[in-house]
Amino acid sequence: MTTTYAVLSKGLEKRFRDVHALRGLDLAVAEGTICGLLGPNGAGKTTAVRVLTTLTAPDAGTARVAGHDIVRAPAAVRRSIGVTGQSASVDEELTGRQNLRLFARLLRLRGTAGRARADELLARFELTGAADRAARSYSGGMRRRLDLAASMLIRPAVLFLDEPTAGLDPLSRSQIWRAVRDFAAQGTTVVLTTQYLEEADQLADEVVLIDNGRAAHRGSPGDLKALIGSYAEAVLAQPAPGEMGELDLLTAARVLGRLTGSSPEIDRERRTVGAATTDTSLTLPAVVRELDSAGVPLADASLRPPTLDEVFLRLTQGGGSPAGTATFPHEEEHAA
Structure with a gap:
């Protein structure tokens, strides 16, 4: 046509x-x-x-x-x-x-x-x-x-x-x-x-x-x-005085990297770790479960569509x- x-x-x-x-x-x-x-x-x-x-x-x-x-x-x-x-x-x-x-x-x-x-x-x-x-x-x-x-x-x-x-x-x-x-x-x-x-x-x-x-x-x-898929993001709880907050971020990055197959992004100021994934079988309960099993202190977690910035930057x-x-x-x- x-x-x-x-x-x-x-x-x-x-x-x-x-x-x-x-x-x-x-x-x-x-x-x-x-x-x-x-x-x-x-x-x-x-x-x-x-x-x-x-x-x-x-x-x-x-x-x-x-x-x-x-x-x-x-x-x-x-x-x-x-x-x-x-x-x-x-x-x-x-x-x-x-x-x-x-x-x-x-x-x-x-x-x-x-x-x-x-x-x-x-x-x-x-x-x-x-x-x-x-x-x-x-x-x-x-x-x-x-x-x-x-x-x-x-x-x-x-x-x-x-x-x-x-x-x-x-x-x-x-x-x-x-x-x-x-x-x-x-x-x-x-x-x-x-x-x-x-x-x-x-x-x-x-x-x-x-x-x-x-x-x-x-x-x-x-x-x-x-083309981008979904974006898994973990928001970590603030560490108590004397605790190792950096180790929690690195652990969360390791878990999300394994689950998504991509390189996670760490925002130390906001205490967030995010990673893009095209795996349509990945679910939010699975993300939360794996982070919890690794001992990551979560304040929040999401599995959401990418933002315009994420789409544009990645493409x-x-x-x-x-x-x-x-x-x-x-x-x-x-x-x-």
Whole structure:
């Protein structure tokens, strides 16, 4: 079956003086899906979005967005996309309703159609009650929702969201997640950058881990977590005066190393020992039992999914399986 891609890039390069932000970035985002770009600060996520949305020209490489070449047809790309950056673009002196109507006019959505679309989005983002208040009185979450609403006025073919929920409280974050899901359900392709594995779990059909300006791994959130498996962690009780606390940590590391088959990590300040494992038969009772048999004084123990930091560090620093390595589409797969 042929796959049509709404975003397709190959070998994107971008330098800012001494900073090599993109180093041959390949992306392939299927039409009608949500793709999460994950990585720490400085990995190249925002630069990738700026290049794909024609805000920054690439130094090398090619890309097509919604069927249009980003260098040869930037105006066509802009007509086909919506963008929400890390900083809200709303006018704080205008009300929420006035902001959306202004953006609607700039997008040539005038008259009754523009007003109706603005009111529809105010309702969808639960801003109707504050629609006639100045945006400067909005909370951070409300401003973010208003900014996101502005990017959705024209129902773009591709919507780019650069860390849309950074710094928001859980309620505001869940409201934005719901809006993004609704928009994607209407057929828009969504590309979002995030540092939150939970956000990718909730929203993304596919995740691309960006490391040092390259697509290091790609797959569903479940696929990437499966490469790491689970993380067994022991929290040791504080030693009594005169007791050998260091020996307990080393003993816990030896036990977890044997159970997981990996090299444990010791945090002496927090008195924790952790180790990753892909052994699906390992259970928490077995971990606790073995630690107890070895005389390790436990305050707590867990067997949990990996965090974003653990996934990213292990997959981009030699710990990942080749099965997760990002690959470019075959010739029979094509851009929209």
